[in-house]
Amino acid sequence: MLLSTTRVSVHQLRRYATTAVPKDKDHYHLVVVGGGAGGLSIAAKFTEVLTTLDKGKVVVIEPNEMHYYQPMWTLVGAGIKTVAQSGRPMASVMPRQVKWIRDRCVSIEPDHNRVRLSGANGVLSYDFLVVAVGIHIDWNRVKGLTDALKTPGVCSNYSVETVTKTLPAIEGIKEGNAIFTFPNTAIKCAGAPQKIMYLADAYWRQHGIRDKINITYNTALGVIFGVPKYAKALNKIVDQKNINVNYRHNLVEVVADKKEAVFEDLASNERKRFKYDMLHVTPPMSAPPLVSSLADPQSGGYMSVNKETLQHVKYENIFGIGDCTNAPTSKTAAAVAAQTGVVSRNLLAVMKGKKPYAHYDGYxxxxxxxxxxxxxxxxxxxxxxxxxxxxxxxxxxxxxxxxxxxxxxxxxxxxxxxxxxxxxxxxxxxxxxxxxxx
Ligand SMILES: Cc1cc2nc3c(=O)[nH]c(=O)nc-3n(C[C@H](O)[C@H](O)[C@H](O)COP(=O)(O)OP(=O)(O)OC[C@H]3O[C@@H](n4cnc5c(N)ncnc54)[C@H](O)[C@@H]3O)c2cc1C
Known part of the structure; x- marks a missing residue:
């Protein structure tokens, strides 16, 4: 955790970098950690759109062979798209002038302008760093969930491994209780926990069995959606569709052999057991531990950035984009799109020794x-x-x-x-x- 809020200038960092650079071949002008939505968009900006930095100057560190368009998983869960349609080989989406290091970053050492990798690639140093490692999913924070996800009827659109269980779960229930959850943490795409519920409702209506299925939405939030204008519309929709909504209900345990989901009522601290025949879980999420060296005591473990410029609050040569930062907006690919223009213009300005000037409005x-x-x-x-x-x-x-x-x-x-x-x-x-x- 950062304890000091003293800003460190690019000039000072360059000085650190020259003393701490391990080897020339391991030094890059721009290192991007994470090859998801944010990381690849920034890598493309600096090699193909805003500037054409030479091959070898920009590196993306990303361990996965496949890149997934996660917003499609709502439709995959409902059988409208396939999981194959949501993914492409990472090599095919990596910008051509970018060097892809297929490895996991295990630590970021901002005082030394370097990152450490898990494999043989060791340590890389940088002039500039963009961190885009997404959000961490805490499956284990709900007791019994990982085992329950191996049983029929329990599913989650929130990973490529579990999204393929959702359609069989929707098709598998002919009567009984279907429960959809929203956890007591920040999550990516705050609408996704209820979108799949409406699509399941539509499927059961189409098959003439909706009146045999009780749909319950148990959300840890106190409202159906954070923006009043849309909450008003959604409240009408859940009423029309005859969906039970329980606010301030947080899933804490799944007892798969009894088909019971245990919720903590956050208002009364009481534990409540719900019988389920189908359970769609949106798991708790948190800041990736990797960004702890870029977090501060107020940022909840997320990388601490200026919410308008998206520059790190202390290190001027570091920017953050996407789900891993503490920018107080709803974490989506749409937010990443709006952020990518801001981050790239500001980073380019800083590379030229100027101040960041572009502002993100939280879109x-x-x-x-x-x-x-x-x-x-x-x-x-x-x-x-x-x-x-x-x-x-x-x-x-x-x-x-x-x-x-x-x-x-x-x-x-x-x-x-x-x-x-x-x-x-x-x-x-x-x-x-x-x-x-x-
Ligand atoms: C079910 C679902 C529905 C959604 N629906 C929508 C929607 O309708 N609209 C919308 O706009 N958004 C939606 N989203 C959210 C959207 O997908 C994310 O907000 C977006 O992908 C965030 O981009 P990112 O770059 O921050 O993170 P990601 O795209 O998640 O990328 C993070 C990358 O970092 C890599 N990484 C992680 N740790 C390390 C490490 N230690 N070293 C190196 N690399 C690492 C990961 O492998 C990954 O490739 C949805 C998400 C889900 C799961």
Missing amino acids: TSCPLVTGNNKCILAEFDYNLEPLETFPIDQSKESRLMYYMKKDLMPNMYWNGLLKGIWNGPQFYRRIMHLGMGK
Whole structure:
């Protein structure tokens, strides 16, 4: 943990770097840790879009062979897309001029401008660092969950291993109790825990068995969604669909042999047991331990960045993007898209010895799929104020938004965000609103 808030200038860091550089061949101008949505978009910006740094100057550290478009997992869980459609080999999405080191980063040593890797690659030093390691999923924080996920009826859209269990679980239940959960932590895509519930509801209605299934949404939150405008619409939808919602209910244990899910009522501290026939779990999540050297006592373990510039609060040559930072917005790929323009412009300025100037307003978005062919496109900023792209009321269910989510957004991800050319919809929003508004 950082104890001091003294800022360290790029100049000072360069001096550290020259004394601490292990070997020339292990030194890079820009090191990006994590080859997910944020990491690849930044790597593309610096090799193909904003600047064309030579091969060998930009390195991405990423252990996985496959890159997944995680937002598609909602549709995979409902059988609308396949898991194969959601993934591509990492080598095929890595920008061409980037050196990919297929390894896990085990520590970040910002005072020495270096990162340590788990394998034979040892230690790398850098002039500039972008950290994009996502959020950590804590499956083990719910007692019995990992074993329960091996049993029929228990599933989660939150990993590539468990998302393939969701459709069989939806198809497998003919009557009884279906429970969907939202944990007592920050998570990625705060709408996903309920989207799969609406798609399951649609499936059971289509098959004429909805009246035999009780749907319960047990959420640790006190509201159905954080933004009042969309919460109002969603409250109506859960009423219309006859879904029971229990607020401040946090899943703490799954007893698979009894098919019981145990929730802590956060208001009364009481433990409550619910019988389930199907259980979709959104697991607790936390800051990746790797970023602890970049966290501070207020950031909850997340990498501590200036919420507007996304520059590290202490180290001027370090930026963060995506789920691993403490920027107080909802963690989504849409937020990453808006952040990538800000991080890349500010980092380029710092590389040239200037101050960061681009500001992130907290833009994030969540396509709340509410049924087959229906979606509410929530878009909002740090203040939970709607920041809608289209000049219509986006809190109304729309078929167009559903097809955008299903067909257009994957394209924007693979061919726009990962190529460094999609910075979110701000430009289009201004045009659609005739230059007025934000
Ligand atoms: C079910 C589900 C539904 C979602 N729906 C939506 C949606 O509808 N809309 C939306 O915008 N977003 C959605 N999201 C969220 C979105 O996928 C994430 O917010 C986004 O991927 C975050 O990007 P990131 O780069 O921060 O992290 P990731 O894309 O998760 O990438 C992190 C990368 O870092 C790598 N890494 C981790 N640790 C290390 C290490 N020690 N060393 C090196 N590399 C490391 C990982 O292997 C990974 O490749 C959804 C997510 C899920 C799971």
